[in-house]
Amino acid sequence: MSTDVSSLMDLGGDLAGTYRRTASSGASIDAAVSEADLAALQRDGYVILPDLLTPAELGEIRDAVAPLLDRHGRNGFEGRMTQRVYSVLNKTRSCDRIADHPRVLALLDRLFLPNYLLSMLQVINILPGERAQLLHTDDGFYPPPRPRAALGAATIWAIDDFTADNGATDIILGSHLWGQRTPAETEREPVVMEAGSCVFFLSTLWHGGGANRSAAPRLAVTAQYCEPWLRPQEAFTLSTTRDTVRAVSEDIRRMLGYSIHPPFIGQVDGMHPKRLLEPRAQAL
């Protein structure tokens, strides 16, 4: 049998022929800053990125999500005294900067294959009286056994200050390196940080929402990301309207799945998914 293809990767550019892979805005971050972030992340399993959102941006997020916080969690994991908003991109543009912040993308660019995906974007409001959430990892539902490299990463953004008693995310320092070990409750350490900061952690790190022993809610937004060959938690290609896809940044569009993991993953009818955004594809 003769063929001009010796490896499937020879086809890597074919589907992406019309739409070349777009550059990540993570490239705008000083390499020394990102390398320092990465070193802390690899050592501890998490890194705090301070002061990334302005007071105006925080106010915009608070105003936009307040009317969406209309129900409590349905089980102990979601939290009976916790309010969550899913499918955030279809409901407000105010959290876009959280999904595509260049400082975060610069880390993702270093950790994962090109065209990594957004796996989850969620608002989490922990109300006074909420108990500590079950400790968990964010990629434990993918079968490959630990210890292994993280298959994804998460950010949790403090929209309110995170304090030691208001439900700040608890992390287990260094647990990203563990094999099958599970943590004890006594190993929890709250991530204390000011509003506008985020904690970035590997999806292998054990963590959970903290107990809210204060008198005020703790508002946060979390964005999770995964390798481009994994199925994201939120099925964004099914749930995100075409109008929303057009409205978001090129980075978000790529992370929603309007991108190809070479040579074929993510195709639509044998073509690049961005063809769906062309005017003549409106009827699809």
Ligand SMILES: O=C(O)CCC(=O)C(=O)O
């Ligand atoms: O709200 C938090 O601080 C953490 C929440 C979390 O890890 C989750 O719900 O998966």
